[in-house]
Amino acid sequence: MAEVVLEKLCKSYGSVAAVRDVDLRIADREFVVLVGPSGCGKSTTLRMIAGLEEITSGTISIGGRVVNDLPPKDRDIAMVFQNYALYQHMTVYDNLAFGLRNRRLPEAEIKDQIARAARILSIEPLLERRPRQLSGGQQQRVALGRCIVRNPSVFLFDEPLSNLDAQLRAQMRLEIKELRERVPTTAVFVTHDQVEAMTLGDRIVVMKDGYVQQVGTPLELYRRPVNRFVASFIGSPAMNFVEMRVEAAGDGFRLSGDGIGFDVPARAFPRLGPLAGRSAVLGIRPQHVRLGSPSAEGQAPIRGRLMVTEQLGDEQLLAIRIAGADFRIAGVDPELVFPAGAAIEAAVAHENMHFFDPEGGAALR
Ligand SMILES: Nc1ncnc2c1ncn2[C@@H]1O[C@H](COP(=O)(O)OP(=O)(O)OP(=O)(O)O)[C@@H](O)[C@H]1O
Numbered sequence: 001m002a003e004v005v006l007e008k009l010c011k012s013y014g015s016v017a018a019v020r021d022v023d024l025r026i027a028d029r030e031f032v033v034l035v036g037p038s039g040c041g042k043s044t045t046l047r048m049i050a051g052l053e054e055i056t057s058g059t060i061s062i063g064g065r066v067v068n069d070l071p072p073k074d075r076d077i078a079m080v081f082q083n084y085a086l087y088q089h090m091t092v093y094d095n096l097a098f099g100l101r102n103r104r105l106p107e108a109e110i111k112d113q114i115a116r117a118a119r120i121l122s123i124e125p126l127l128e129r130r131p132r133q134l135s136g137g138q139q140q141r142v143a144l145g146r147c148i149v150r151n152p153s154v155f156l157f158d159e160p161l162s163n164l165d166a167q168l169r170a171q172m173r174l175e176i177k178e179l180r181e182r183v184p185t186t187a188v189f190v191t192h193d194q195v196e197a198m199t200l201g202d203r204i205v206v207m208k209d210g211y212v213q214q215v216g217t218p219l220e221l222y223r224r225p226v227n228r229f230v231a232s233f234i235g236s237p238a239m240n241f242v243e244m245r246v247e248a249a250g251d252g253f254r255l256s257g258d259g260i261g262f263d264v265p266a267r268a269f270p271r272l273g274p275l276a277g278r279s280a281v282l283g284i285r286p287q288h289v290r291l292g293s294p295s296a297e298g299q300a301p302i303r304g305r306l307m308v309t310e311q312l313g314d315e316q317l318l319a320i321r322i323a324g325a326d327f328r329i330a331g332v333d334p335e336l337v338f339p340a341g342a343a344i345e346a347a348v349a350h351e352n353m354h355f356f357d358p359e360g361g362a363a364l365r
């Protein structure tokens with residue numbers, strides 16, 4: 001049972017600032033995902049929580065107790081790493097038992113704990129093998145099992161699924177979710193995979209360059225990204241961006257760009273006002289684009305030449321060329337056949353448009 005609180009947390013390696021001013025309050029039993037591109041400071045943040053990395057400044061509390069100077073073993077945490085970190089000379093059973101034996105639990109209880117974890121993770125037939133005799137996925141399950149048997153107050157995961165193939169990843173994602181039901185424990189899960197972040201997190205923390213960009217539920221981040229970076233990072237395929245010229249027109253604005261031109265009412269986009277006479281970046285998710293001309297009020301047309309189609313079976317993805325870049329359209333009928341280079345017309349509703357400042361990238365809605 002533990003709340004984890006990070007206050008003004010910083011980490012520098014010489015002149016490299018890896019984590020900057022991170023403030024985060026993780027509730028007891030909450031599952032929080034840290035997500036962001038390579039090098040943004042996710043692992044460093046996690047390792048500071050674990051006590052594996054010294055803190056440059058700031059405070060970390062676990063269960064109401066400042067742990068800045070506590071060694072990892074006294075923090076009541078269990079961590080799963082990307083590279084498994086299993087003891088190669090021990091069997092799977094002994095790997096799972098290791099932490100429990102250190103705590104001097106009776107062998108009978110250790111056996112029960114291991115049987116439970118092995119059942120949850122389907123590794124019962126592997127208990128007598130050594131890590132070398134396991135596939136990557138199996139090793140990762142053992143690493144998860146080692147975490148489960150310890151019953152810690154906080155689980156810390158550093159990209160535990162990233163070495164698994166796509167199918168196994170999807171399965172392990174479900175298993176981790178099911179695990180949460182059975183063992184509700186505060187958890188911090190690091191990944192660079194936004195699908196993992198969306199599906200696993202009660203809340204998601206998006207990081208970039210050591211800074212937290214936004215903290216919110218998956219839907220908050222999807223619907224109301226605070227800036228272009230978050231908008232592009234959350235959602236798959238990624239949001240399309242097109243630079244648009246903004247002009248005052250009647251009681252609204254005229255937006256014009258390569259392949260897109262339309263008017264929007266000022267009341268729907270009040271924050272475009274200061275950009276009149278300048279430009280704004282329009283963001284549209286591929287899922288919000290429909291093929292065909294606008295069929296109702298409040299929709300804008302989009303036109304471009306077809307560059308590529310990708311068949312996914314239950315839908316097709318199209319990429320059309322707008323302003324020299326690929327603009328993606330999702331959810332297209334998989335039966336439709338398009339000639340190469342076809343002129344594609346599509347539409348998007350005003351309510352599904354995001355606008356961003358062309359300089360700082362802040363959201364303008
Ligand atoms: N021991 C170290 N010495 C110097 N710089 C380091 C050290 N560890 C990490 N860094 C730097 O700190 C920054 C953050 O690294 P970190 O490992 O936290 O990133 P990450 O978000 O986990 O990335 P990835 O997705 O690639 O694992 C990077 O610029 C990295 O090069």
Ligand SMILES: [Mg+2]
Binds near residue numbers: 042
């Ligand atoms: Mg990392």
